[in-house]
Amino acid sequence: MSNYRFFEEYNQETTENLKQKYSDILLGLGEDITREGIIKTPERASKAMQFLTQGYDQDPAAVLKSAMFAEDYHDMVIIKDIELYSLCEHHILPFFGKAHIAYIPNGHIVGLSKIPRVVDIFARRLQVQERLTHDILECINTTLEPKGVAVVIEASHMCMMMRGVQKQNSVTTTSGFRGQFEKIETRNEFLKLISNDLG
Incomplete structure (x- = not known):
């Protein structure tokens, strides 16, 4: 059994806010946000966008x-x-x-x-x-x-x-x-x- 644990820290309020917006986008595109492959996509996308724009918080x-x-x-x-x-x-x-x-x-x-x-x-x-x-x-x-x-x-x-x-x-x-x-x-x-x- 591997003891590897990947950890990233995200602002919970921002994550939830973006997660809801990504859900709305997927619904607007006609996706079923309850299906297995998509159900966690809004949260993943929210965290990915925070990671990809983390430079705003750095000097x-x-x-x-x-x-x-x-x-x-x-x-x-x-x-x-x-x-x-x-x-x-x-x-x-x-x-x-x-x-x-x-x-x-x-x-x-x-x-x-x-x-x-x-x-x-x-x-x-x-x-x-x-x-x-x-x-x-x-x-x-x-x-x-x-x-x-x-x-x-x-x-x-x-x-x-x-x-x-x-x-x-x-x-x-x-x-x-x-x-x-x-x-x-x-x-x-x-x-x-x-x-x-x-x-």
């Missing part, structure tokens, strides 16, 4: 500040291929892909795991890719005050793949640059490094 700047260290390092730091999953605010359908982020320290570095955490916090909100890119960029730039920041996001959008134009292989790329990355030579170095397979 990305505080995450960065919790792991800032004084360090005399002035070269580019790159974290590439950061997986991200978000929900499009227009249709509440997923978009997913990878973020590539670089910064040039200005007296402080940050724990490497904190950059992906910042990505997750902003992604776990209803988003558009353009704003997600900007949010991540400005948070790092304002909090770390580095010499430069660069963010590139490549993502596939289910609203384009499942409905609308139904284009299965399209990828949307957005980017933002601050400080030294506004110089073409620094930007090109970054873009070359994230496009190369360094392994």
